[in-house]
Amino acid sequence: LAKTTQPISMDSYEGQEVNITCSHNNIATNDYITWYQQFPSQGPRFIIQGYKTKVTNEVASLFIPADRKSSTLSLPRVSLSDTAVYYCLVGGPQRGYQKVTFGTGTKLQVIP
Amino acid sequence: SQTIHQWPATLVQPVGSPLSLECTVEGTSNPNLYWYRQAAGRGLQLLFYSVGIGQISSEVPQNLSASRPQDRQFILSSKKLLLSDSGFYLCAWSVHGESYNEQFFGPGTRLTVL
Numbered sequence A: 001l002a003k004t005t006q007p008i009s010m011d012s013y014e015g016q017e018v019n020i021t022c023s024h025n026n027i028a029t030n031d032y033i034t035w036y037q038q039f040p041s042q043g044p045r046f047i048i049q050g051y052k053t054k055v056t057n058e059v060a061s062l063f064i065p066a067d068r069k070s071s072t073l074s075l076p077r078v079s080l081s082d083t084a085v086y087y088c089l090v091g092g093p094q095r096g097y098q099k100v101t102f103g104t105g106t107k108l109q110v111i112p
Numbered sequence B: 001s002q003t004i005h006q007w008p009a010t011l012v013q014p015v016g017s018p019l020s021l022e023c024t025v026e027g028t029s030n031p032n033l034y035w036y037r038q039a040a041g042r043g044l045q046l047l048f049y050s051v052g053i054g055q056i057s058s059e060v061p062q063n064l065s066a067s068r069p070q071d072r073q074f075i076l077s078s079k080k081l082l083l084s085d086s087g088f089y090l091c092a093w094s095v096h097g098e099s100y101n102e103q104f105f106g107p108g109t110r111l112t113v114l
Helices: none
Strands: A009-013 A018-023 A032-038 A045-050 A053-056 A061-064 A070-075 A084-091 A106-111 B003-007 B010-013 B019-026 B032-038 B044-052 B055-058 B064-070 B073-078 B087-094 B103-105 B109-113
Touching: A009 A018, A018 A084, A018 A106, A032 A061, A032 A070, A045 A053, A045 A061, A045 A070, A045 B103, A070 A084, B003 B087, B010 B019, B019 B032, B019 B087, B019 B109, B032 B073, B044 B064, B044 B073, B055 B064, B073 B087
Parallel strands: A009 A106, B010 B109
Antiparallel strands: A018 A070, A032 A045, A032 A084, A053 A061, A061 A070, A084 A106, B003 B019, B019 B073, B032 B044, B032 B087, B044 B055, B064 B073, B087 B103, B087 B109
């Protein structure tokens, strides 16, 4: 299994940048790193995916260092609506579907 | 565009009763399909996945079963519910192919077993 480790929870004030780091020490050469967001009583929603260096979209940025043993999801200027659970997943061609697991995620609470 | 439907939205069932949850996907062909369960305050647990009609893989031994009678239909069943089956059940689909492809989730079914 591509085990990932994330902080259980984080608090942030509105308007701040939030960085959530995920550790994945046993990431394989062909693995991708994917982040999802989940609001209460809803299914997770894809945020961003990357393989190395930096990926940016309209919602977030994903920073992946050269050794790829960790990754950081960056949410710019969070608002109350960003309060959610964020999951880091690792998976690739060598891994079966059962090995791409969601874990318990990081619960982000944005404070007014 | 693709859409995924799940029903019912909520369900309250007595222990020992049967269960049938249905999930359908529109706007795509030959999707990978998934059933997840989320207990209160916990992460998602993959229960079943399917890469094609009649092809079901189970992740966790349990009293649940899944079937895929049609390309875009995925059914989760139980003959006798247990208290521990309570939770939020989510169906998801992804483009057929790699395990890390983006998964698209349905609205979920909240099941309470009494």
